[in-house]
Structures are given as structure tokens and as C-alpha cells.
Amino acid sequence: MKRxxxxxxxxxxxxxLLGIFAIASAQKPAQxxxxxxNIVKIGLPMPLSGPASPWGxxxxxxxxxxxxxxxxxxxxxxxxxxxxxxxxxxDQNSSEGGAAAAKQLIYGDGCKFFAGHWSWNFPAVAAVTNxxxxxxxxRTGNQALPKSWGGLYDPKxxxxxxxxxxxxxxxxxxxFALVKKFPESKQLxxxxxxxxxxxxxxxxxxxxxxxxxxxxxxxFPLGTTDFAPYITRFREAGCKxxxxxxWVGETMQFAKQRWEMGYKDMVVGSSGPFVNIDMYxxxxxxxxxxxxxxxxxxxxxxxxxxxxPKYIAMCREALKIAxxxxxxxxxxxxxxxxxxxHTLILVQAMQKAGTVTDTDAIMKAIRGGxxxxxxxxxxxxxxxxxxxxxxxxxxxxxxxxxxxxxxxxTEDPTPPLL
Amino acid sequence: xxxxxxxxxxxxxxxxxxxMAFGMxxxxxxxxxxxxxxxxxxxxGAFVVYYGIAAxxxxxxxxxxxxxxxxxxxxxxxxxxxxxxxxxxxxxxLYVTVATLALIFFFEGASGMLFGALDKGLxxxxxxxxxxxxxxxxYQKIAVIIFTLIVMVAMYxxxxxxxxxxxIRAAAQDPVAASLHGISVGQVSLIVMGIGCGLAAMAGGIMxxxxxxNPFMGRTPMIMxxxxxxxxxxxxxxxxxxxxxxxxxxxxxxxxxxxxxSELVLFLLVIIILLVRPQGLFGASRK
Numbered sequence: 001m002k003r004x005x006x007x008x009x010x011x012x013x014x015x016x017l018l019g020i021f022a023i024a025s026a027q028k029p030a031q032x033x034x035x036x037x038n039i040v041k042i043g044l045p046m047p048l049s050g051p052a053s054p055w056g057x058x059x060x061x062x063x064x065x066x067x068x069x070x071x072x073x074x075x076x077x078x079x080x081x082x083x084x085x086x087x088x089x090x091d092q093n094s095s096e097g098g099a100a101a102a103k104q105l106i107y108g109d110g111c112k113f114f115a116g117h118w119s120w121n122f123p124a125v126a127a128v129t130n131x132x133x134x135x136x137x138x139r140t141g142n143q144a145l146p147k148s149w150g151g152l153y154d155p156k157x158x159x160x161x162x163x164x165x166x167x168x169x170x171x172x173x174x175x176f177a178l179v180k181k182f183p184e185s186k187q188l189x190x191x192x193x194x195x196x197x198x199x200x201x202x203x204x205x206x207x208x209x210x211x212x213x214x215x216x217x218x219x220f221p222l223g224t225t226d227f228a229p230y231i232t233r234f235r236e237a238g239c240k241x242x243x244x245x246x247w248v249g250e251t252m253q254f255a256k257q258r259w260e261m262g263y264k265d266m267v268v269g270s271s272g273p274f275v276n277i278d279m280y281x282x283x284x285x286x287x288x289x290x291x292x293x294x295x296x297x298x299x300x301x302x303x304x305x306x307x308x309p310k311y312i313a314m315c316r317e318a319l320k321i322a323x324x325x326x327x328x329x330x331x332x333x334x335x336x337x338x339x340x341x342h343t344l345i346l347v348q349a350m351q352k353a354g355t356v357t358d359t360d361a362i363m364k365a366i367r368g369g370x371x372x373x374x375x376x377x378x379x380x381x382x383x384x385x386x387x388x389x390x391x392x393x394x395x396x397x398x399x400x401x402x403x404x405x406x407x408x409x410t411e412d413p414t415p416p417l418l
Numbered sequence: 419x420x421x422x423x424x425x426x427x428x429x430x431x432x433x434x435x436x437x438m439a440f441g442m443x444x445x446x447x448x449x450x451x452x453x454x455x456x457x458x459x460x461x462x463g464a465f466v467v468y469y470g471i472a473a474x475x476x477x478x479x480x481x482x483x484x485x486x487x488x489x490x491x492x493x494x495x496x497x498x499x500x501x502x503x504x505x506x507x508x509x510x511x512l513y514v515t516v517a518t519l520a521l522i523f524f525f526e527g528a529s530g531m532l533f534g535a536l537d538k539g540l541x542x543x544x545x546x547x548x549x550x551x552x553x554x555x556x557y558q559k560i561a562v563i564i565f566t567l568i569v570m571v572a573m574y575x576x577x578x579x580x581x582x583x584x585x586i587r588a589a590a591q592d593p594v595a596a597s598l599h600g601i602s603v604g605q606v607s608l609i610v611m612g613i614g615c616g617l618a619a620m621a622g623g624i625m626x627x628x629x630x631x632n633p634f635m636g637r638t639p640m641i642m643x644x645x646x647x648x649x650x651x652x653x654x655x656x657x658x659x660x661x662x663x664x665x666x667x668x669x670x671x672x673x674x675x676x677x678x679x680s681e682l683v684l685f686l687l688v689i690i691i692l693l694v695r696p697q698g699l700f701g702a703s704r705k
Binding site (some may be wrong): 049057058194220229249252256284285 | 540549671681
């Protein structure tokens with residue numbers, strides 16, 4: 001009796017909750033119709049939960065601030081002024097999560113454009129966006145590579161995919177920069193999680209072999225915290241430089257442990273931007289964190305890549321707003337080449353096409369088009385390699401930790417894709 | 419032969435798994451359940467120690483004791499309000515398994531919301547290294563070895579020379595007979611859960627200066643501790659210790675020899691042990 005009573009109570013609560021959700025959902029379209037006529041929605045499937053969530057959560061204050069700064073002027077298309085609205089949905093950095101997030105953004109929120117995407121679920125998201133004719137601005141790397149390189153990108157079946165950030169090409173350019181910077185290393189050490197194996201790495205190995213660069217690759221199982229065996233193997237292979245593929249916690253632990261093991265001259269780099277310098281100093285220890293190398297996205301320090309001063313000022317303003325809103329210094333510049341750059345590609349393509357809704361016309365403007373963004377002014381390339389000129393250019397800059405700051409180290413424009 | 423640094427590393431790995439595995443076996447031997455949330459108590463312990471040191475300026479040992487009390491208390495609450503209810507009439511071990519699995523995501527999600535997305539660290543606690551010529555070991559890792567020794571001795575004393583220890587051993591051997599002799603098995607379960615979770619919290623606390631602190635840091639130690647108790651024999655405290663030592667050294671040496679294939683070898687080994695000796699090295703046979 002008591003048990004059936006409990007079950008009944010639970011059922012009643014569940015029904016009440018369902019009712020609340022139903023009412024809330026029913027009110028949503030009405031709001032959209034009245035206030036969102038001049039708003040272009042940009043969907044962003046991002047990891048907001050799980051181990052990859054820092055990549056989704058940490059840049060969020062800057063992303064939101066960038067949209068706020070951008071919307072002060074908005075943008076004009078066919079004589080009408082528009083504003084951007086960024087809608088983030090958790091993709092859990094998984095295929096299932098990516099597909100679900102894409103469906104929510106397209107069919108629930110009405111997005112015709114995705115930008116800022118970097119997760120590992122490119123094929124799953126592209127499988128949802130392409131049939132819906134939604135323009136999906138993402139990055140290269142992992143499976144997001146042409147079929148000739150072993151990837152899954154096919155310009156015929158994925159005509160609405162745009163590679164706004166050439167991550168694979170940036171990675172290769174960074175590797176060359178490190179080899180040039182540290183010629184004394186017998187061979188370059190490279191480290192990634194076992195999950196990262198695939199077309200992206202095969203392409204890196206291919207390029208290095210063609211260039212005659214010796215390398216030693218190690219992979220660690222997901223969840224590894226003890227890197228002593230890998231550090232020892234790198235040491236025995238004569239690697240004075242170890243480049244780690246974008247794993248933040250693992251990079252910090254590797255740097256700390258190599259220092260503790262006495263291999264203080266082993267240079268450690270990571271293919272991601274530094275999240276927060278204070279974090280690296282507190283996790284690795286101040287001494288072990290010094291000289292740690294990461295990607296650099298602060299355009300005001302670039303010496304080779306010219307970035308429009310207007311966009312530099314906007315980025316700095318957005319960083320200030322992010323700091324005000326979070327109530328503490330906000331230093332993460334890694335997002336500058338992502339959402340701001342991707343949204344500027346989309347906006348300028350809409351202006352060229354004279355429409356904010358006809359994604360076929362907008363894609364026509366994107367292919368082979370030149371766009372001025374926070375990552376510089378570049379022309380879409382990749383006609384021969386990717387099968388369609390939809391790959392944007394990028395600076396490939398590196399920085400190192402000095403004291404409690406990230407300091408510009410090297411910069412090479414990413415070679416154009418022929 | 420792997421270099422000396424790899425053997426030292428193996429010893430440290432063994433110590434990490436040992437404290438965790440010991441707590442898991444203790445809970446299993448009395449409650450008859452595998453607490454899948456054990457890794458999250460380890461993670462919460464690390465966060466308590468982090469804030470104890472970084473925000474309140476407490477010394478590491480004090481922070482660890484506070485962490486053991488707080489997280490041990492949280493474990494007791496979980497036992498009282500979730501596990502005890504789900505092991506009652508009409509329920510079974512599957513309910514507890516599902517509940518403790520659900521708690522993994524609850525504690526990880528809640529920690530992410532409470533403590534933020536940035537990784538945390540305590541590199542300034544016990545800084546420096548002991549130089550041993552061809553290699554060096556950090557004082558933080560030496561502290562892990564000393565801590566494990568202290569915990570193992572303390573647990574030996576508690577289990578063998580105190581009334582609580584006697585009650586725990588009695589309840590583990592035969593709960594019905596123990597209750598007929600006036601031992602409240604319910605209270606013993608509560609105490610054991612508190613001790614088990616407290617041990618996990620202290621293990622997390624001693625590891626806080628060594629590794630990165632984040633809401634997901636408990637997953638790997640939990641899996642490795644589970645492997646250790648399977649190798650040693652589920653329910654055997656001696657097995658937990660020996661299993662942890664074997665696993666720690668294997669993990670380090672195999673990773674040094676075979677790189678990432680170490681994971682495949684370790685899990686294959688566990689399957690072979692389960693097939694050849696299902697009760698583990700020190701577990702009692704079911705026959």
C-alpha cells in the first residue's frame with residue numbers, strides 16, 4: 001500500500017513537470033515571431049558537460065561578449081540591419097550528442113548557420129546539417145579531412161560544410177615551426193590520446209616523412225595521469241621537444257612530471273591555446289610551467305599576419321566585457337580565431353549574397369571568397385585538395401609561458417591549400 | 419630491464435590504487451555491494467583538500483583529515499538514505515548498482531557547477547625533488563608512499579585491535595551470527611561506508627598536489643582499483659593490497675615497454691585471471 005502510494009506521488013510529480021515543460025515549449029515560438037525578425041541565429045554545438053567541457057565553457061564569456069560588441073553595429077544586408085544571436089547546445093563531444101544538438105538547433109531553434117564548432121563529432125553533425133541546407137562552419141582535422149587524405153569530408157555530399165579554421169594545417173605548420181626553433185632535437189616527440197589516431201595523424205606523418213623530419217610518436221590511453229613511462233620513452237628516443245595534441249590536463253601533467261623526473265631540458269608544447277596561465281602555474285608548478293609552448297591567437301602581437309584594427313579593438317573590448325561579467329581577469333584569447341572569425345565569414349558572405357536565408361546563395365559567396373576576419377584576411381582555398389574552395393586561411397602562431405604571461409614566440413602563415 | 423625510475427613510478431601507482439582498493443573491499447565485505455561512486459569520493463576529497471589549502475591556508479595533513487571526515491560523512495549519508503533503502507525488501511544489488519552509477523554523474527556534474535571548469539592544482543604543496551642520480555622523485559610522490567604506509571598500518575590496528583574492528587570482521591564473516599551477538603550490522607555498515615569513503619577522500623587529498631584536480635579525476639583510479647581487487651580477490655583485504663601492487667608495477671612497466679598497448683594487456687590479464695581463478699589470488703573459492 002505504502003509503495004503504491006509512493007509510486008503514485010512520483011507519477012503525479014512527473015506529470016506536473018511534463019506539464020511545465022510543455023507550457024514553456026509552447027510559449028517559445030510566439031516569442032520568436034515577435035522579436036526575432038531581424039535576428040540571424042548562429043548555432044553552436046559545443047561540449048558543455050563531461051571531460052571536454054572546459055573547451056565549451058571557458059570561452060563562453062568571450063563568445064557572448066563578442067556577439068554583444070558585434071551587435072552594437074550589427075550588419076546590413078539588402079538595406080536591412082541584422083543582429084546575431086548565438087545559441088549554444090551541449091554536444092557532449094560525442095557523435096550522438098552532436099547529432100542531437102544539431103537537430104535541436106535546426107528544428108528546435110531554427111538555426112540556418114553553425115559556427116565555432118571544434119568537437120570530434122564532425123561527421124555526425126554534418127549528417128544533420130547538410131540535408132537541412134544548414135551552413136556548418138567547423139575546423140579541419142580528425143575526420144574532417146578530404147577523402148584523399150583518409151578523412152570523411154566529401155564536397156558532393158557535404159556541400160554546406162565550411163572549414164573556417166584549418167586546424168590540421170595549423171598543426172602541421174606548428175610542427176615545422178618547432179623543428180626550426182629547436183634544431184638540436186634528434187627527433188620530434190609527438191603525443192596524443194589513443195582516441196586521436198586516424199586520418200589527421202596519418203596526414204601529419206606523411207608530411208613529416210616527405211620533409212625528411214624524424215619523429216617519435218606515443219599514444220596514451222584515455223584517462224592516463226601517469227606519464228612517467230612515456231616521458232622515459234621520449235627521453236630514450238632522444239626527443240628534446242615533445243608536442244602534445246591539445247589535451248590540457250594531460251599536457252600540464254606531462255610538463256610537471258618531466259620536470260620532477262629531472263628532464264628539465266625537455267621542451268613541451270601543446271597544439272591548443274593556453275586556457276589560463278595561472279592554472280598552468282598552479283598545476284605544473286611555476287618552474288615546470290616556464291617555457292611551455294602553446295598556440296597563440298592574440299592578433300595585436302602578430303608580426304606577419306595583418307588583422308583589421310577594427311576587429312582587434314572589438315576583440316579587446318569583448319575581453320574586457322568578459323572580465324567584467326566573470327568578475328576576474330579574463331585572458332583566454334584562443335577563441336578569437338573561432339566564433340568571431342567564423343561569424344565574420346558568414347556575415348560577409350550574407351552581405352555578398354544579399355540574403356540571410358538563402359543558404360545556397362550564401363555558400364556560392366563563400367566558395368573561393370575572400371573574407372576579412374579576426375584571424376586575418378584570407379581567400380577560401382582547397383579546390384584541389386578538398387575538392388572545393390571552402391578552407392579558410394589562418395596564422396599559425398606559437399607562444400610560450402614566461403612568468404605569469406604568454407609571450408609571442410613564432411608566427412608562420414598557414415600555407416595555402418592548392 | 420626498465421630503468422629505476424619506472425620501478426619507483428610503479429610503486430607510487432601501487433600506493434594510489436591500494437588506499438582506494440582497500441576502501442572498496444571494506445565496503446564490499448560488509449555491504450555486499452561495489453560502490454561505483456568510490457572514484458567520485460576520491461575526487462571530492464581532492465577538492466576539499468584543495469580548498470582547505472588554497473582558500474583556508476590549512477596544512478596538507480589537516481586538510482586531509484577534514485576531507486576524510488566530510489566525505490566519510492557524505493558516504494554515510496549515501497549509505498543511510500540510498501544504499502540501505504535499496505538493499506531492503508523488494509530491491510536488490512542491481513538497484514544499488516544503478517543508484518551508485520547515477521551518483522557518478524551527479525557528483526561530477528555538481529562538482530563542475532560548484533568548482534568551475536578550470537583544472538586546479540596544488541603544485542606549491544611539498545615542492546621540490548629528491549635527486550637520485552640518473553632520476554629524481556618529487557617529494558609529493560614520496561609523501562604518497564609514506565601516507566599509504568601510515569594508512570595501511572592504521573587500518574591493520576583498527577581492524578585487529580579495536581572493538582569496531584572486531585565488529586567489522588564479525589559482520590563480514592557472518593552478519594546473522596554477529597547480530598545475534600548484539601552487533602548492529604546496520605551501524606557497522608554505516609561506519610564501514612564512512613571509513614571506505616574517508617579513505618577514498620584521503621587518497622584523493624594526497625594525490626591533489628600530484629595530479630590535476632577536476633570533476634573527472636576519479637574515473638581512472640576507480641577502474642584501476644576495481645581491477646586491483648579483481649586480481650587480488652573481491653572481498654579480500656590482503657588481495658586488495660597485493661592486487662594493487664601487481665597492477666601498479668604492471669601498469670608502469672608495460673606502459674614503458676609497450677606504450678599504449680599496456681591498457682589492452684592489463685584488461686586481457688584481468689579477463690584471464692577471471693577465467694582461470696575467478697576468486698582472484700586471495701579470494702575464497704565459491705565451491
